Amino acid sequence: MGITDLTQSATVAYKNPDEKRTYTWLWFWLNSNGFNFMPDSYLALDMKERITNALHSSTNLAKRRQDDQGRFLLLNERLAWITGEVRQIQWLLSRFFRITNYQIHMPPPRLEGRDLVIATIDTWNVDLTYKNNVVGQLERDWNQHTQNDRQFEWFKGDDENSRCALAWDWLKEKNNYALFGSTAPSNHENLLMLFDHLQMSDAEIKLIIDAIKKRRSQQQYRKKNTGKKQCNLLFSSHAITKLDQLAAKYDVSRSQVLEALIRFESERGIYLPEKMRRNNFE
16 A cells, blocks of 8 residues: 555545545644644545544534624635646745735645645635735736746647756746756746746846857757858858859858858869969969
8 A cells, every 4th residue: 555545545535525624624724723733634434423522522613603704704706716627736835925914834734735735825814805815816827827828838848858948047047046946847837936046137037048059059059060160251242142143043051152162172173174284363
């Protein structure tokens, strides 16, 4: 039996996400009202029983629970846009903390993913109208943020790993201090999450991506021209005109024309000996 199987066997199933959400909120709420549940008790087999017994221990407590649940919990429909996507979860937790300065310190081990985001919102002790406005702001911010993902389309598809590796190398060279705690992105999605963490402006991101693309082009150019060296030569205007005509005729570059002529003459030795004998290169 693996770790995942052990974890599942130690927890109890819930009828639906709404029930699980309610019991999660109750677990935190009772903890804040004097019931010191241990972190491992969250989603344990006896969690429902513990919570039920706690609520039945005091009529006043059960009444306050109803009042507070109505004051703190938004409707499920208001949170439906929050998915279980890893990137969104990381972004939301970071963004929520920056806006509200609130987070769940040392959440229980089994509270993660979307459940952690929802629990963070639910346990935030503020007026429900204000909470609703902040959630609305988060939704708008997320939609706007992901619209800018088109800037990263170049990193998808062919050579995705090498392009992401190039981005990592560039960032390490230019912004090494900002990468503390981060790992090299192995794919497009990881790269998006890395830039989420860096919290750069759209303008900064554009400049960086342009620089990475330029470096990629330079690498490709150097690879393509391995074994070649630049050589500056002086030609007459007449020779340059003829060279351009040949290049256009065969749809090749100037250097390709010259290389072909040099190779041909080197192999055949037909034209240059006669020219050299006459000392005539006009």
